Amino acid sequence: MTIAVLAVQGAFIEHEKKLEHLGADCIELRRAEDLNQHYDGIVLPGGESTVQGKLMKELGMFDIIKSQIKNSMPVLATCAGMILLADKLEAESKVHLQTIPMTVKRNAYGRQLGSFHTNATIKGIGEVPMTFIRAPYVSQVSDEVEILSVVEERIVAVRYQKQIALAFHPELDNDLRIHEMFLSLCK
Template sequence: MKIGVLALQGAFAEHEKVLEQLGAECIELRQARNLSEPYDALVLPGGESTVQGKLLKELGMFDTIKSQIENGMPVLATCAGAILLAETIDGQIKGQPEQYFGTIPMCIRRNAYGRQLGSFHTEAQVAGIGTVPMTFIRAPYIASVGDGVEVLAVVEERIVGVKHKNQMAFSFHPELDPDVRIHKAFLKMI
């Protein structure tokens, strides 16, 4: 099984390491031509969602990836990747250019826990998986969800994990902790 990992910026190498440890092959998606290579699923890593969104457009990758997601390709999105999937960004200025896929009916709040100093580590339940370690770095949280979105994880009464059809999105960074169960659950979706 081959996983396409968006490798424009952010924590993509850490995802690759976990997925390869679980027996998957990874391909780095850096340019539009990489999208023509076959892969079975997609990882949208943490990083800077604004930068990732702009690069996806500038490099001609945005429409192809959005189409793959809408046509059922399994996706694991973490932190900035979750922002890319959100239908609405809390506080988004009307008329600002659209840089996000908008494939999960949810509203997400960027940098919801403050700056780098607001980063933290905890453990909490993820539905169907159990208690997992969670590392939050300048993390968003999901302010609200729409129809068909299953809430997978809540920390301090804030939604930090969801599943919608073929997409799993988390506010935290499972790739930075030794627990690989979230990545295993993702691979089972393929």
């Protein structure tokens, strides 16, 4: 199984290490030509969503990735990746891929000093460690979006079709179960 990891900015290497540990091959998406390779799923990593969205457009990757996701390509999106998938952003007009019918609040926990770590339950997995760094959260979902986790009364993980979007960074903790769940969607 081959997983494509958006590698234009952000925490992509940590995802690659987790996925390779689980037996997947990883390729990095850095330019439009990279999208011509075969892959079974995409990771949209944490980082700066505005920069990632801008670079995907400038590098000619945006429309292809959006089309792949809309045509059922499995996706694991963390932090900034969650923002990229949202069809609405709270108090903002600029949106990106718009593939999950949800509203996301960017930097919802404040600046870097608002970062924190906790353990909470993910539906279908159980309790997992969660590291939040300048994290967003989901403020609203449509009926078709499955809520996977809520922390402090805020939605921090959702699944929609073959898309998993997380407000936290599973690639920064030792638990592999979220990446395993994603790979099961890619089979």
